Amino acid sequence: MTTAERAGAAATVATPVLAVRDLSVSFPTETGNVSAVDGVSLDLAPGEIVGMVGESGCGKSVTAMSIAGLLPGSARISGSVRLNGTELVGTREAALRRVRGKEIAYIFQEPMTSLNPVLTVGRQIGEVLQVHERMSRRAARARAVELLTLVGIPSAAKRVDNYPHQLSGGMRQRVMIAMAVACGPKVLVADEPTTALDVTVQAGILQVLRDLRDRLGTSILVITHDLGVIADIADRVVVMYAGRVVERAAVTDLFAHPYHRYTAGLLSASPTPGRHAGTDRLQEIPGLVPVLSVQPDVCTFADRCPAADGRCRESAPPLEVVAAGSTDHLAACWHPCPSPRSDVEEAHR
Amino acid sequence: MARYLLTRAWQSALTLLLSTIVVFFGVRALPGDPALALAGEDRSPEALEAIRRHYGLDQPLPVQFAQYVERMVQGDFGVSIRTGTPVSSMLTTALPVTVELSVLAILLATALGVGAGVLAAVRRGRPAEWVANGMALIGLSVPHFWLGLLAILYLSVATGLFPASGFVPILEDPVDNLHHIVLPAVILGTGLAAIIMRQTRSAMLDSLSSDYVRTAKAKGLRPRAVITQHALRNSLIVVVTVVGLQLGGLISGAVVTEQIFGLPGFGKMTIDAVFQRDYPVIQAVVLLTATAYIVINFLVDLLYSVIDPRIRVTGDPA
Numbered sequence: 001m002t003t004a005e006r007a008g009a010a011a012t013v014a015t016p017v018l019a020v021r022d023l024s025v026s027f028p029t030e031t032g033n034v035s036a037v038d039g040v041s042l043d044l045a046p047g048e049i050v051g052m053v054g055e056s057g058c059g060k061s062v063t064a065m066s067i068a069g070l071l072p073g074s075a076r077i078s079g080s081v082r083l084n085g086t087e088l089v090g091t092r093e094a095a096l097r098r099v100r101g102k103e104i105a106y107i108f109q110e111p112m113t114s115l116n117p118v119l120t121v122g123r124q125i126g127e128v129l130q131v132h133e134r135m136s137r138r139a140a141r142a143r144a145v146e147l148l149t150l151v152g153i154p155s156a157a158k159r160v161d162n163y164p165h166q167l168s169g170g171m172r173q174r175v176m177i178a179m180a181v182a183c184g185p186k187v188l189v190a191d192e193p194t195t196a197l198d199v200t201v202q203a204g205i206l207q208v209l210r211d212l213r214d215r216l217g218t219s220i221l222v223i224t225h226d227l228g229v230i231a232d233i234a235d236r237v238v239v240m241y242a243g244r245v246v247e248r249a250a251v252t253d254l255f256a257h258p259y260h261r262y263t264a265g266l267l268s269a270s271p272t273p274g275r276h277a278g279t280d281r282l283q284e285i286p287g288l289v290p291v292l293s294v295q296p297d298v299c300t301f302a303d304r305c306p307a308a309d310g311r312c313r314e315s316a317p318p319l320e321v322v323a324a325g326s327t328d329h330l331a332a333c334w335h336p337c338p339s340p341r342s343d344v345e346e347a348h349r
Numbered sequence: 350m351a352r353y354l355l356t357r358a359w360q361s362a363l364t365l366l367l368s369t370i371v372v373f374f375g376v377r378a379l380p381g382d383p384a385l386a387l388a389g390e391d392r393s394p395e396a397l398e399a400i401r402r403h404y405g406l407d408q409p410l411p412v413q414f415a416q417y418v419e420r421m422v423q424g425d426f427g428v429s430i431r432t433g434t435p436v437s438s439m440l441t442t443a444l445p446v447t448v449e450l451s452v453l454a455i456l457l458a459t460a461l462g463v464g465a466g467v468l469a470a471v472r473r474g475r476p477a478e479w480v481a482n483g484m485a486l487i488g489l490s491v492p493h494f495w496l497g498l499l500a501i502l503y504l505s506v507a508t509g510l511f512p513a514s515g516f517v518p519i520l521e522d523p524v525d526n527l528h529h530i531v532l533p534a535v536i537l538g539t540g541l542a543a544i545i546m547r548q549t550r551s552a553m554l555d556s557l558s559s560d561y562v563r564t565a566k567a568k569g570l571r572p573r574a575v576i577t578q579h580a581l582r583n584s585l586i587v588v589v590t591v592v593g594l595q596l597g598g599l600i601s602g603a604v605v606t607e608q609i610f611g612l613p614g615f616g617k618m619t620i621d622a623v624f625q626r627d628y629p630v631i632q633a634v635v636l637l638t639a640t641a642y643i644v645i646n647f648l649v650d651l652l653y654s655v656i657d658p659r660i661r662v663t664g665d666p667a
Binding site: 068070097098099100101102105106108110113114115116117118119120127128131132163165176179 | 559560561563564565566567568569570571574578579582583656657658659
């Protein structure tokens with residue numbers, strides 16, 4: 001699928017499998033409340049890959065974990081997460097357990113620590129099937145071999161009895177994926193699936209995810225700080241900053257024309273062949289993502305933004321359609337980038 | 350595996366030899382003379398000389414040692430200087446008592462310690478944890494001889510629930526045997542249970558916040574499965590280490606406990622032997638204890654590899 005086709009597919013959004021509306025999460029700490037996610041909304045259409053991008057601490061992972069209620073009990077969650085129309089926020093643990101691993105499955109960043117070191121990979125994959133599909137241990141093991149083959153692990157019949165430490169990083173992540181897709185989930189949440197891996201291995205993992213989407217029609221939410229991963233795999237992108245969605249667009253639109261100043265900054269901070277080859281240096285966004293006790297009614301990016309003025313520090317910009325032509329491109333910025341990215345870079349200099 | 354076992358056997362043999370030497374010369378370096386203890390009122394030089402000659406105590410130490418090792422290798426532990434009975438027959442009556450007491454104490458301590466440790470970790474910050482922590486604190490800080498005395502006072506003398514002392518061999522009457530030994534075993538196990546509880550709790554807290562437990566939850570497993578199959582399985586390695594390390598303490602604890610409850614075990618035998626400078630008995634007891642320690646440590650090492658595949662001695666490396 002070319003990027004243009006992908007953008008087209010994304011534009012004709014069917015009924016979403018997963019609909020997140022106005023999701024907010026905060027954690028009480030000793031020094032007061034910490035707001036991690038503030039009013040996040042996003043849709044995941046069947047067979048769609050949505051990328052969620054942002055710096056460390058911007059609330060990506062908390063959003064991901066809150067989808068299937070995996071946050072610790074201290075987390076205060078409001079808003080709505082609907083899976084095929086069924087509300088998940090506030091649902092009983094027992095009901096959520098039937099959703100986890102079966103309807104919504106997860107892949108995590110560190111495949112070494114995310115797999116149990118003392119159980120064979122076959123056992124860990126089989127466990128999901130035993131719980132959700134009521135399979136016998138023997139049948140689950142046989143299915144585990146098939147799944148390992150599906151995610152591209154050679155001599156799966158032998159590997160199934162291996163322990164995680166006997167596998168390479170890429171293989172372990174493939175095991176995680178096999179485990180995640182064992183019950184054919186509708187939604188796969190991949191939290192930094194390639195961050196801990198070599199670049200060459202990353203490409204393989206992303207290919208496996210794409211294959212699964214194409215073959216099984218799984219909708220995938222990919223969380224990453226790596227715009228390269230987004231460009232490679234996602235149909236649509238959600239850009240997060242300090243717990244809020246600041247921009248949402250089809251991947252081609254976003255890369256062609258970022259509206260939010262933060263998105264523009266992110267793009268300028270990642271290398272593009274040719275553009276930065278000479279004397280041009282990568283642009284850094286000054287400052288850090290703020291830790292917020294209460295989400296203020298201002299633009300939280302204002303302190304790091306080159307275009308910020310009084311208005312940005314007085315009221316928060318709403319997430320709105322940026323151009324009349326593209327209803328699918330939204331940004332929350334009082335002073336969106338006027339035209340293609342080169343101008344923004346000028347502004348930074 | 351064969352190579353590993355061979356190395357282990359060689360190391361064990363060396364340890365045993367060293368402990369033999371240390372004990373042999375150590376007990377003789379103690380002030381006191383078995384001949385004096387044995388002679389009683391009649392301390393004429395002739396009588397003492399006769400006793401020394403009879404037990405070979407008049408020989409130079411290296412010669413005594415050589416004779417001792419020679420006999421020991423043949424399985425002959427000698428004759429008790431005090432009672433005149435062969436040490437081996439003393440061991441056959443005393444050893445089962447101590448083994449039963451220790452094994453039961455370990456089993457009880459492990460069951461209680463692991464159970465309470467898991468509970469304290471899972472119910473962190475709630476009353477169950479406070480209770481478990483409080484019990485562990487008591488178990489660690491109260492000397493078990495005092496606990497033993499209290500138990501005798503309240504559970505034996507006052508209520509008559511358990512016999513205050515004595516022992517019935519397990520083959521004679523298993524029920525009565527258990528009735529006699531369960532209270533001492535509980536008392537002996539309290540310290541160990543407290544240590545196991547503390548270690549299990551902290552290991553479980555680590556495991557419960559680990560990534561693989563998050564994965565297990567994300568798979569939709571029940572809390573019970575997450576705790577037992579994922580978190581506890583990984584915590585057991587710590588527990589096994591602790592149990593292994595504490596066995597030395599358990600053996601010395603058994604000496605005291607047997608004394609309090611009047612159990613005719615190893616501990617009582619050791620104390621009597623030390624007071625009477627009964628060299629052959631002390632030597633045999635220490636050697637046996639050292640052997641037990643080595644064997645148990647070896648078993649613990651083997652158990653590691655059963656629990657944790659990463660340190661499995663053999664196996665396909667990739």
